[in-house]
Amino acid sequence: xxxxxxxxxxxxxxxxxxxxxxxxxxxxxxxxxxxxxxxxxxxxxxxxxxxxxxxxxxxxxxxxxxxxxxxxxxxxxxxxxxxxxxxxxxxxxxxxxxxxxxxxxxxxxxxxxxxxxxxxxxxxxxxxxxxxxxxxxxxxxxxxxxxxxxxxxxxxxxxxxxxxxxxxxxxxxxxxxxxxxxxxxxxx
Amino acid sequence: xxxxxxxxxxxxxxxxxxxxxxxxxxxxxxxxxxxxxxxxxxxxxxxxxxxxxxxxxxxxxxxxxxxxxxxxxxxxxxxxxxxxxxxxxxxxxxxxxxxxxxxxxxxxxxxxxxxxxxxxxxxxxxxxxxxxxxxxxxxxxxxxxxxxxxxxxxxxxxxxxxxxxxxxxxxxxxxxxxxxxxxxx
Numbered sequence: 180x181x182x183x184x185x186x187x188x189x190x191x192x193x194x195x196x197x198x199x200x201x202x203x204x205x206x207x208x209x210x211x212x213x214x215x216x217x218x219x220x221x222x223x224x225x226x227x228x229x230x231x232x233x234x235x236x237x238x239x240x241x242x243x244x245x246x247x248x249x250x251x252x253x254x255x256x257x258x259x260x261x262x263x264x265x266x267x268x269x270x271x272x273x274x275x276x277x278x279x280x281x282x283x284x285x286x287x288x289x290x291x292x293x294x295x296x297x298x299x300x301x302x303x304x305x306x307x308x309x310x311x312x313x314x315x316x317x318x319x320x321x322x323x324x325x326x327x328x329x330x331x332x333x334x335x336x337x338x339x340x341x342x343x344x345x346x347x348x349x350x351x352x353x354x355x356x357x358x359x360x361x362x363x364x365x366x367x
Numbered sequence: 368x369x370x371x372x373x374x375x376x377x378x379x380x381x382x383x384x385x386x387x388x389x390x391x392x393x394x395x396x397x398x399x400x401x402x403x404x405x406x407x408x409x410x411x412x413x414x415x416x417x418x419x420x421x422x423x424x425x426x427x428x429x430x431x432x433x434x435x436x437x438x439x440x441x442x443x444x445x446x447x448x449x450x451x452x453x454x455x456x457x458x459x460x461x462x463x464x465x466x467x468x469x470x471x472x473x474x475x476x477x478x479x480x481x482x483x484x485x486x487x488x489x490x491x492x493x494x495x496x497x498x499x500x501x502x503x504x505x506x507x508x509x510x511x512x513x514x515x516x517x518x519x520x521x522x523x524x525x526x527x528x529x530x531x532x533x534x535x536x537x538x539x540x541x542x543x544x545x546x547x548x549x550x551x552x
Binding site for chain 2: 203295
């Protein structure tokens, strides 16, 4: 079952309409609803509070400029999340962090299907381990496990192939296990 | 050291989803709010205000000159008045024509439809409509010099405003994101 996104917040249609008309108070309400999900996503992808802050500012500024473009044929939160993801990934490209990834060979890697180690229940330990991953690998992990994107969707966002996404995910979870200092489960 | 009483997460999605959300700096909204453009007046109101101001300039100025109390407006000898006023008006008009042409050249450099967004386009369209209204008034025959100066000043002011809008958006577009976004949910 795919994880539920932190962005999955229902926004009343009239609030969206008021914000689309440029009403500042309505836009502020929308801002307050989504500032933490946007900042959190940006922090997990970019790895820095300063960069996450800039992504939040740029995302919300772009949202304000484009509120009138929202057609209502899909969830508002999904549309906003898309803007945030694009801003975060673009920031990584701009700072060249997007090239930092765990090198993989072309061999197919078996999926890391075992449960996470007990240490993963400790938020501080898990956060520290995530921060130690290369930027691209961490971004793939977060988009897949944290936001429920598929490999095909991640590939489109990062202008790579679904195989690349799968490889980074597999390598990333293996590296997390090592960082959390727990032995890997034996493959069947 | 992990607490042994904590339940192990079922899978990586559970583990990552359990991470607490991060809070942005407390002044984030204030900083964003300061960057947001002011709410523009409704379109119709803007255009009619602009046209009304232009018409008022044409209608009121002659009336003021006709009905001003004696001495309110200095009355030098007619020839001197004509020369001085005409010279001043010509000088002012030349300066305004030059500034208007300069701003139009700047706008030609700034204009790029690929970068336009709906809100900026709406604002730009309104200002251009205002300028078109001024141009219509300027095309009236035998306009008084003072009225021409007023209208050309309005034209220059509107061109500056338009350059500000289009320049600001172009700067943000150049320093921001590509306009298209994959719809992926």
